[in-house]
Amino acid sequence: MHISTIIASTLFTATVFGHGNITSPPARQPGPAMAKVCGAAAVSAIMADGTGPLEGIQSNGSPQCNIGLCKGAQFADNKALVQKYAPGQVVQMTAVLPIPHEGPCNISVVNTKTNTIMETMLVFDSYADENLAVLPPNNTNFAVTMPTDLGTACSVAGACVMQWFWFGTAAQQTYENCVDFVM
Incomplete structure (x- = not known):
């Protein structure tokens, strides 16, 4: 793993003061390819x-940058994080x-070339309800x-991601993480 990836992974994981993200399995991280x-x-x-939220990330306007796919994080920065799963x-x-x-x-498998959902594996109709005194355990461990x-x-590797996608309706904010995998 490159030193820049280690530093980015450490900083990204340590930055837990905002709204939400996936911590396991490891999600895509920003890096030099994303900056480019x-x-x-x-x-x-x-x-x-x-x-x-995605709404707080401003890109340089390049057509190669898609903040709506993995927050713009690029596969090239995350090759060391690829998980291997079996069907089922x-x-x-x-x-x-x-x-x-x-x-x-929802948690879905997304085709990274077309940014389309191939299959949705889990759906929460109501997730992370701030009106609850305590969130249900399945909101953070599922x-x-x-x-x-x-x-x-x-x-x-790089063809598909497992995407965690959450939209806070009252806040009007979108949260997203991607896990690179092969199957």
Whole structure:
């Protein structure tokens, strides 16, 4: 692993004062490839608050930068974080939600070339409700079952991600993390 990736991973993981993100399995991190396509300001925004909403990340306007796909984080910066799963495998996930915002959340397999959902594995109609005294345990510790019908679509690293996508309806803010995997 490159030193810049280690530093970025350490800073991103330590920055848990915003709203929410996935901590396990390891999510995509910002790095030099993201800075190249999205600009240094986008990387700085995530490094300042890795749990912040997509709406707080400003790209340089490059068509190669898609903040709506993995917060703009690039596969090239995350090759060392690729997970290997089998069809039907149950994957435990952990999220931190320091500032909850009630709204829907889903965990899906997304095709990174087209930024389209291939299969949704888990849906919360109401997630991270700030009106609850204590969040349900399944909001921060949950499991998904990997799809069994994707064939070879996710057999090459970088082709697919497992995406955690949450929208706080009252806050009007979007949160997203991606886990790179092969299957």
